[in-house]
Amino acid sequence: MFESLKPVGMDPILGLMAAFREDIRATKIDLGVGVYQDDRGRTPVMASVKEAEAQLMELETTKSYQGIAGDPEYNQRILQLLFGAGHSILDSGRIKTIQAPGGSGALRVGAEVIQRARPGAKLWVGVPTWPNHIPLLGGAGFEIVEYPYYNLNSHQIDTDAMMDALRQVPAGDMVLLHGCCHNPTGADLSNQQWDQIADLALERGFIPYIDTAYQGLGDGLDEDAYGVRMMADRLPELVIASSCSKNFGLYRERTGSITFITETPEQADIVAAQAMSVARQIYSMPPAHGALLVSLILGDKQLRANWEAELTEVRTRIQSMRSLLADNIQQNAAGIDFSHIKQQKGMFSFLGLNTAQLDQLRDEFGIYIVSSSRVNLAGINSSNIDYLSDSIISVLK
Ligand SMILES: Cc1ncc(COP(=O)(O)O)c(C=O)c1O
Known part of the structure; x- marks a missing residue:
């Protein structure tokens, strides 16, 4: 039976990670993989998570199934x-x-429920977006339609083109939006742009599907939720996928949630039952460990304060690496303006380098960056910032 299967190409990021692992240069830098790293280049378990794990060891009395x-x-x-x-x-x-x-599981459950409600519904996706959005959501049956989001030359959101495209979205279609810390561009919607998209959603009758995978890594826990909270206030229907992978550092514990806002309470009960039926068909119950930790942290004053302090440290470290890098490479022979890196939010931005420059960074300097030139700013630290800046300036000569 399996002889009919064709080999599947490796995800480019996984290929890059493998090449990075094999590189023996001590100065090598990985700016490809999408996880937070501290100033020593580690992705540690947060202290608040460790403390919650210690408490859970005592509190947990069963590993029996939990509810769907x-x-x-x-x-x-x-x-x-x-x-x-x-x-x-x-x-x-x-x-x-x-x-x-995780956020991925949440996105897929949401997509399956929407497909049950409206088979063949179209999903409008900004260009560019997190590459995995396409198979994850398209695989549930969505027909994907693209709308312009980011202008690679100006390094800004292409507001006019985006709004023009969104004015064409028919009633009942879904529009995917990033809650904050846009992946891969770091260019977030301003509060005013969120308001304008909500106006359009009301006018046209489309429904936003918000992916919130980085709450707290941009401007703060409340600031990063502006779009979600405002749209929940104003719109009759909304779907939100959220993840605790980045803000709690729980990547491998697969901790996320899918939220549906419906026109009436009766519909909300039906949608929740449908979501559980989708989950039952795919994995039955979500993994418990990460969610129990998050629940302990959010439910305990001291643990929550500790977690918020750690998250603030993560956010400010990324912001300071953004500023340092942008300032260091601003004076370059090619006259390229890198100030967008300072203004953008979250872990990612596009450097804007071409393929030859990225190849040179990898081959000559051991600096690994994906082909779109998206960099993970959290891969920069006080030990590698000067080497990185000098190397980028070199390839711009
Ligand atoms: C925009 C976006 N959405 C969702 C996810 C999924 O996160 P998770 O690891 O929780 O599945 C990611 C992870 O990188 C992401 O960048």
Whole structure:
């Protein structure tokens, strides 16, 4: 049977990671892989997570199955994290969350539910977007339609082109938006742009599907949730996938959630039951460990304060690496302006280098960057920033 299968090409990032591992140069730098690294180049377990794990060792009395919707306390606390404790949507009865295996699992469950509600619905996706959005969401049956998002020359959101395209979206289609810390560009919607897209959604009747994978890594936990909270206030329907991979450093624990806002409480109950039926068909129940840790941290004053302090450290370290890199390479022979790196948010930005320059960085200097020139700013630290800056300036000569 398997003889009919064709080999599948390796994900370019995995290929880059493998080449990086084999590189024996001590000065090598990996700016490709999308995980946070501290100033010593490690991706550590957060201290607040370690403390919650110690508590969980004592508290946990069973490894029996949990419900298909996951841990109810986790779901409640994630809602409060997303919307803020006092948001009116939380008491409306029009909102339901179920735990999902990471942001990826959440995105897929959401997509499957939408396909059940409206088979063949179209999903409008900004260009560029996180490459995995396409197979993850398209694989559930969405027909993908692209809208312009980022201008590679100006390093800004292409506002006019984006709004023109969104004005064409028919009623009932879905529009994918990044909640914050846009991957791969780092160019986030301003509050005003969020408001304008909400106006259009109301006018046209399209429904935003918001992917929030980096809450707290941009400007702060509340600031990064502006779009989600405002749209929940104003729109009758909304779907939100969220992830605890980055802001809790729980990548491998697969901790996420999918949230549906519906027109009526009756619809919310039906949608939640449909989401559980989707989950049952794919994986039955989400993994428990990460969600129990998140629930413990968010439910305990001291643990939460410690976690927020650690998250602030993550955010400010990334911001300071952005500023240092942009300032260091601003004076270059090619006259390229890198100030966008300073202004953008989260872990990623495009450097804007061409293939020959990226190849030279890899071959001559051991600096690994994906072909789109997206860099993970969290791969920069006080030990490698000067070497990195000098190498970039060299390839721009
Ligand atoms: C934009 C975006 N959405 C979703 C995810 C999925 O995260 P998770 O690891 O929780 O599945 C990522 C991970 O890189 C991402 O960048």
